[in-house]
Amino acid sequence: MNSDGELHEPNNGLRRTVRITAFVVACKLCLYLTIFLSLTLLPPIFDTDSYLKRFHWPRDEPASTEWLFKTWDSSHYLYLSEEGYAQAGASTAFHPLWPALIGLATPIFGSSLWAALFLSNLFSTIGLVILHRLTFGLTNDGIADTTLLLALAYPGALYYCLPYTESLFLLITVSVFSLIGSNRMGAAAWLSILAAPARAVGVFLVIPLGWRFVDDWRTGRRPWWHCAAALAPLVGMALTLGMMWAQTGDLFTSFDAQARYASQGSIEKVFSPLVFLRSFVDVWGVHGVLHSGIDRVFFVVMMVGVALVARWEGRVGPWTLYSAAMILVPAMTMSFMSFTRYPTVVFPIFMGLGAVLAKPRYRELRWLVLILFLIVQFFLLIRHINGHWAG
Numbered sequence: 001m002n003s004d005g006e007l008h009e010p011n012n013g014l015r016r017t018v019r020i021t022a023f024v025v026a027c028k029l030c031l032y033l034t035i036f037l038s039l040t041l042l043p044p045i046f047d048t049d050s051y052l053k054r055f056h057w058p059r060d061e062p063a064s065t066e067w068l069f070k071t072w073d074s075s076h077y078l079y080l081s082e083e084g085y086a087q088a089g090a091s092t093a094f095h096p097l098w099p100a101l102i103g104l105a106t107p108i109f110g111s112s113l114w115a116a117l118f119l120s121n122l123f124s125t126i127g128l129v130i131l132h133r134l135t136f137g138l139t140n141d142g143i144a145d146t147t148l149l150l151a152l153a154y155p156g157a158l159y160y161c162l163p164y165t166e167s168l169f170l171l172i173t174v175s176v177f178s179l180i181g182s183n184r185m186g187a188a189a190w191l192s193i194l195a196a197p198a199r200a201v202g203v204f205l206v207i208p209l210g211w212r213f214v215d216d217w218r219t220g221r222r223p224w225w226h227c228a229a230a231l232a233p234l235v236g237m238a239l240t241l242g243m244m245w246a247q248t249g250d251l252f253t254s255f256d257a258q259a260r261y262a263s264q265g266s267i268e269k270v271f272s273p274l275v276f277l278r279s280f281v282d283v284w285g286v287h288g289v290l291h292s293g294i295d296r297v298f299f300v301v302m303m304v305g306v307a308l309v310a311r312w313e314g315r316v317g318p319w320t321l322y323s324a325a326m327i328l329v330p331a332m333t334m335s336f337m338s339f340t341r342y343p344t345v346v347f348p349i350f351m352g353l354g355a356v357l358a359k360p361r362y363r364e365l366r367w368l369v370l371i372l373f374l375i376v377q378f379f380l381l382i383r384h385i386n387g388h389w390a391g
Contacts, residue, residue, distance in 0.1 A: 013133075020132045020148065024125050027152050031161050031381065035068065038382055047387035055079075055090065066113055068385040074163040077102060078112045085247040093257035096243055097197035098165045116163035124160035124167035127174050128152070131347050134178045139355065146366065147347075147354030153373035155298070156344030156391075158381045169198045170345045176205055177319075177348075180212055189229035196236035197243075200254075204325045205233040211318035262289050263337035270332050279335045289389055294376065295339040302327045302343045308352035319348045338391040340380070 046067070056070060057079040070078065076091040080099035085092055105115035128151060136144035151157060159166040172195050179188035192209060195202025210230040245251045258265035269275060280299070284291035306327060310320040323346055330342040343349060357366035384390035 016136070017129060017133070020129050021125060023148075024128050024152070028121055028125070028161055031158065034378065034381065035385055038385070039065070042382070045382075045386045045388075051387040057082075067387075069113060069117065069162060071384060071387045072390075074116070077163050077165075078116060081106065081112050081116070085244065085253075088248075090257055090260065092244070092248060092253045093261065095165075095197055095199055095240055095254065097194060098168050101168070102163070113163065117161075120163055120167040121161060122167075123171040127167065127171035128160075130171070130178055131174050131350075134174060134181065135351050135354065137178075137181065138351075142358040143351070143354045146358040147350045149370055150350040150353055150357070150373070151347065153370045153377065154344055154350070155373060155377040155380050156341040158377055158384065158390075159341060159344060162384070165198055166341070166344050169195070169202065170347065172198060172202070173205065173345065174347050177208060180208055185209075185212065185229050189232040192229075192232045193236040193239070195233055197240045200237070200240075201326055201329060203233045203237050204322055204329075206230055207322045207325065208318040209233070211321075261337070263334040265334045265337075267333055269335070270329060276332045287389070287391075290335060290337055292336065292340075292391075295336045295391070298340045298343065299327070299331055299336065302346070302349055305343075305346075305349035305353050308356055309348045310352075312352045312355040319351075323348045323352075340376075341391045 048063070051067060051071065054072075055075055056067075057075040061067075073094065076094050077099050080088060080091055080094060080096070081102035085096070101119055102112055102116045105119055106112045109115040109118060128148060131151060132144050132148045135147045156166065160170075172191060176188045176192050176195070179185070179191065188209065192202070192205045195205050209232065213227050213230045240254070241251050244253050250256065255265075255267070280296060282291055283293045283296055285293065287294045306320060306323045309323050310316050313319045326346045327343060327349075331339050334342075353369075356362060357369060380390040
């Protein structure tokens with residue numbers, strides 16, 4: 001990383017942007033091709049009984065290929081985009097920004113599903129291009145390319161093509177970091193307000209924004225309004241709670257709903273390290289809702305990634321602290337449920353891994369990691385679209 005942590009402007013920026021955009025779109029097309037081929041080359045494995053027993057939307061919809069894109073959380077988001085939170089029940093566990101955007105786009109596409117798929121792919125494409133540009137601005141082309149490959153190959157990247165919040169959250173957070181690096185604190189602050197309404201962990205953007213305020217204070221610049229900028233993500237959380245209260249009459253309905261899921265998610269678990277350690281070793285099989293060996297393996301990989309971010313950053317700074325919070329808090333509060341999916345949006349870890357794996361002497365290791373990531377992504381994709389647990 002540059003010693004001052006600020007971005008340098010890339011040469012041939014437009015040409016590079018077009019190249020990266022085309023590559024990301026090609027990767028997305030390959031994923032959809034995989035879905036199509038799975039329907040023709042694999043025996044029918046869609047878990048219809050479980051799909052119908054779980055919450056699904058619309059409730060009386062006849063069987064169709066659209067079911068492939070409505071499994072698990074997707075149906076909750078589509079329901080909220082059409083019906084809101086007043087009678088949402090378990091769906092109140094999901095934050096409002098993503099369903100609201102789907103609802104706004106639905107009249108254009110005539111279908112909440114098609115609106116969600118379009119927005120998810122649009123947001124993730126832009127977010128990944130910004131990630132490449134941000135990484136190049138801080139390092140070089142080789143690290144930027146490796147970072148992008150890792151981000152696309154990571155198993156959770158399959159959700160960048162589905163009606164999930166990953167695309168929106170990546171776009172918001174990587175843009176905020178890019179704006180901070182470009183010394184555009186006002187824009188970063190305003191955009192960071194949207195993070196918590198997308199996902200609760202969006203409040204952790206107070207780390208890079210607050211760090212910048214402290215750095216400016218130490219160097220004598222003392223822009224008081226940067227303090228307000230650092231608090232902007234908390235404003236976003238306040239707006240989220242207010243919206244929940246207005247629609248449901250309960251300020252904390254989202255968090256109460258999360259506690260009713262299998263993981264019994266609760267922020268109180270952060271203060272119970274022994275419970276966390278017991279949960280970490282409580283492995284019953286290769287993959288499952290709560291006792292997944294895959295989730296624990298990726299937790300270890302991500303913690304190594306946090307260490308590499310610190311090495312790349314040259315200190316335990318805002319990038320490292322943000323990454324650690326984004327990894328540890330979901331793992332602890334959700335007892336590793338869906339853990340493999342959560343690091344998908346923790347882009348500094350892919351930058352830290354990219355800084356190491358881009359080196360020529362790690363060429364073989366780089367391709368091994370990419371291949372292993374893609375293998376896991378393939379099997380999780382097949383499981384997810386067929387109604388089996390993927391995360």
